[in-house]
Amino acid sequence: MEKKSGFRNVAVGSTLCWITLFVVIPYLIVVAYSFLTPDPSGTVSWIFTLDSYREIFSPVFLIVCKNSFALALSTTVLTLLAAYPFAFFLTRISESIRRTLILIMIIPFWTSSLIRTYALIILLKANGIVNTFLLSLGWIDEPLNLLYTQLAVFTGLVYTLLPFMILPLYASLQKLDTRLIEAARDLGATSPRIFFHIILPLTLPGIIAGSTMVFLPALGLFYIPDLLGGARSMLIGNFIKDQFLVAGNWPLGSSASVILTLLMFLLIAWYFLSSRKINQGDMREVI
Amino acid sequence: MMKKLFLILMVLVFPLASLAAGNEVYVFNWSEYIDPSVLKTFEKETGIKVRYSTYESNEAMFAKLKLVKKNGYDVAFPSTYFVERMRRYGMLKPLDRSxxxxxxxxxAKLLDKPYDPKNVYSLPYMWGSSAIGVNARYIKPSSVKSFNDLWNPAFKGKVLLMDDVRDAFAMSLRSLGFSGNDTDPAHIKAAYEKLLKLKPSVKVFNSDSPKQPFLNNEVYIGQIWGGEVYQASQENPNIVYIYPKEGATFWADNMVIPLSVRNIKNAHAFINFMMRPDIARKNCEYVGYATANAKAQALLDPKTRNHKAVYPDNRDLERGEFQADVGDAIAIYEKYWEMLKTR
Structure with a gap:
């Protein structure tokens, strides 16, 4: 017994140290920087000011936020549409096939997502694998415009974030009591009705968990839209990076990070509140 | 219990301790800016282990060196106008000529320049330019003579622009007849309005590796560095470099020793090694930028020495302009850049 609690102390303690050292302290530095004055030498001077918060709510930053949120939201919806049927299918097949499928889904994620994004470029570029194949079949006369399009951006984002949606969905679909579906069918419900009135509400916790886990990273993943979309528009990530590395305005970059974190915090709070309501069985109040 | 804790601590601490010792030199350079075999030769000849890391922009390098006060890098490669800035903020160690x-x-033509009189703090490494790249298979190179040709509606959707506020604006400013280092807000605004007209034609913004969209046949014309064209032309000879009549933007990068140097002797040994003619020649032939080493220039393979993207002729050199610090005006540039990217 004594041994066990010792291990627990070490495990919890080292995790806490790690988080404090590499998450909490750096974040506090960012918060502190957001209240300081930019220094011409490229860092900050220790003079308290609210200027960066006054400056941050400019029309440009609002457009940047709008673009980022629109992109993250569309990515979440597309990922949900792609993941739901797959997760449902996973619960309806034999154990061994399911294990293989989940393994196949996870294996690519042992590689860096940056490398996988470059692999997508090789597939989609004008003289890439897809275009060369279609040209050799004679189906097209000149290369299709695939890379540096919205389509490429969504392909990259949905592909990268898909497992974060599938796994929570699968977990809640697995808990689904199939007797409820049988009962509904016996009572004459049509398939769409069964889906919208039974399956969907019962898997709502999975949908909310998956959507949160896709939406939050999608807000920050600016290198995928940059590499696959051609960097033609600015996202929050680009904005923050530019403030630090080009404009040399660290307080402004820090205040943008603080605002982004606050927005994410609100989303997570909403997620916790709604999942608690679902557990209490009050479905109507969720959305 | 205590034994276990001790063991865990040992495992954590041991690699750190072994890293601290040893004869090393910490080099901080631009990405793809050296022949990797040169580092191996240096290690073999001197017994000094090279810890090599790279950066993508002067600003990123500057920010990192500004934060590291002790035990940082031994050698860095800032561009001329950043040498001036780092010198001003006291971030450099004077070089020991002995x-x-x-x-x-x-x-000698590249020494004792205003950004570092008498080369107290820096020695030139390589220099080069940013101008126009064209894929000759799709666009006749002789039809492109000016930066204004990028605005030709025939190239719509096939244009590459640097994803760098200074580079993109310098091109637009030059096309309007202004200096690429202009700090006049009205001129910067005019350059922004002109870039806004170019944006619908731009397929991709890229300054990490602008040769890639050319090699992928995604773009046929665009703003690019000479060295990138040199490297790309070895894979696809159709990709050529054109110095526009407004003049290209030139820059030079320099070897310096930051104040946070770990081992001053090794830092000098590395810089001295990089100035050896056979080594400078290798680097030049590998990356395709002009070497600051006169002896190495004479040794170059004629294919490199006569490559227009590497060595411009005198007329193109005279028409060009060296990139300089724009000071506080960078905030104006950044404001218009954000507007350009959100439209």
Whole structure:
């Protein structure tokens, strides 16, 4: 017994140290920087000011936020549409096939997502694998415009974030009591009705968990839209990076990070509140 | 219990301790800016282990060196106008000439410039330009003579622009007849309005590796560095470099020793090694930018020495302009850049 609690102390303690050292302290530095004055030498001077918060709510930053949120939201919806049927299918097949499928889904994620994004470029570029194949079949006369399009951006984002949606969905679909579906069918419900009135509400916790886990990273993943979309528009990530590395305005970059974190915090709070309501069985109040 | 804790601590601490010791030199350079075999030769000849890291922009390098006060990098490669800035903020160590005998190999024309009089803090490494790249298979190179040709509606959707506020604006400013280092807000605004007209034609913004969209046949014309064209032309000879009549933007990168140096002797040894003619030649032939080393220039393979993207002729050199610091005006540039990217 004594041994066990010792291990627990070490495990919890080292995790806490790690988080404090590499998450909490750096974040506090960012918060502190957001209240300081930019220094011409490229860092900050220790003079308290609210200027960066006054400056941050400019029309440009609002457009940047709008673009980022629109992109993250569309990515979440597309990922949900792609993941739901797959997760449902996973619960309806034999154990061994399911294990293989989940393994196949996870294996690519042992590689860096940056490398996988470059692999997508090789597939989609004008003289890439897809275009060369279609040209050799004679189906097209000149290369299709695939890379540096919205389509490429969504392909990259949905592909990268898909497992974060599938796994929570699968977990809640697995808990689904199939007797409820049988009962509904016996009572004459049509398939769409069964889906919208039974399956969907019962898997709502999975949908909310998956959507949160896709939406939050999608807000920050600016290198995928940059590499696959051609960097033609600015996202929050680009904005923050530019403030630090080009404009040399660290307080402004820090205040943008603080605002982004606050927005994410609100989303997570909403997620916790709604999942608690679902557990209490009050479905109507969720959305 | 205590034994276990001790073991865990040992496992955590041991690699750190072994890292601290040893004869090393910490080099901080631009990405793809050296022949990797040169580092191996240096290690073999001197027994000094090279810890090599790279950066993508002067600003990123500057920010990192500004934060590291001790035990940082031994050698860095800022561009001329950043040498000036770092010198002003006291971020550099003066060089000890007695440890740099290979200095005699450098091109005297590139020494003792206003950004570092008498080369107290820096020695030139390579220089080059940013101008226009064209894929000759799709666009006749002789039809492109000016930056204004990028605005030709025939190239719509096939244009590459640098994803760098200074580079993109310098091109637009030059096309309007202004200096690429202009700090006049009205001129910067005019350049922004002109870039806004170009944006619908731009397929991709890229300054990490602008040769890639050319090699992928995604773009046929665009703003690019000479060295990138040199490297790309080895894979696809159709990709050529054009110095526009408004003049290209030139820059030079320099070897310096930051104040946070770990081992000053090794730092000098590395800089001296980089100035050896055979080494400078290898680097030049590998990356395709012009070497600042006169002896190495004479040794170059004629294919490299006569490559227009590497060595411009005198007329193109005279028409060009060196990139300089724009000071506080960078905030104006950044504001218009954000507007350009959100439209």
């Amino acid at each position: 440890m740099l005998p290979n200095m005699k190999n450098l091109n």
